[in-house]
Amino acid sequence: MKAVSVTDGDGNGDTCRTIGVALVSGSSPTGEAYEYDEQYTPPFNFAMVENGIYRSGFPDSTNFSFLQTLSLRSIVYLCPEPYPEVNAEFLRSNGIRLFQFGVDGSKEPFVNIPEDTIREALKVVIDIRNHPLLIHCKRGKHRTGCVVGCLRKLQKWCLTSIFDEYQRFAAAKARVSDQRFMELFDISTFKHIPKEFSCLKR
Structure with a gap:
């Protein structure tokens, strides 16, 4: 029991x-x-996005026992810095694949969100062969929030709901530039959206 x-x-x-x-x-x-x-102990800002998809800030060794309970297959890492060796060893020992998409964490007003990089990360996220999957950056706020927000656009969420979710994690650090990026993100190039995502409504 x-x-x-x-x-x-x-x-x-x-x-x-x-x-x-x-x-x-x-x-x-x-x-x-x-x-x-x-x-x-889950990583900072941890939450479930959808069945088989999670989000968080950067995990450290105190979070490894919790991450093992998720039976992860993949991690989508959104920072340009090399993955720490202790984290890389955890991935190797648990058979977890690392997908790294180096998005710079610059602060406003000098924010340059690379749309092509976010698009490639999103392709990994919606590929159910990579699930269960964790998306994380440093704090789980801006870069992770943009990827999740673009996923919500694929799921036909309205912008109000997308922004509400983004702001729940970014809180006082919410960026107008991030929300503008999500608003303008073009999902028309995603021709083959898995039914697990395309049929979800908000």
Whole structure:
């Protein structure tokens, strides 16, 4: 039997969730009853986007146990910096494929969002052969928010809903340039959208 407790805490619009799982029944090899506790800590700004698609900020070693519960096949990494070796080793040991799309994290007013790069990342995201999949940048706000927002356009979400979701994660750091990019993003070039995405309505 499992007892699961979830605690939320936020500050400055940030979301952090720790899930404690206690196995309250079982026995040791000697026949004695035991209790086992383990903490699962999701990465900063973690959330489920769709079945088999997740988003977050940059995971660190404290998040690895939680990520293992997702049975990930792929990670879409949206930063230009090399993936840290400790993270790369975690991916290798768990058979997770890394897709890196180096999008610069410059702040406004000098924001240059490369549409072709976002388009290529989105192709990986909608390919169900890559699922379960985690999308992340550094904080899970702007670059990740743009990819998820463009995915929502493929799903025929209205702009109000797309912007509401983006702002929920970006909070006070929301960028007009990101929202403008999502608004103008052309989805007409996506000719073969998997039915798992094309039939979803908002």
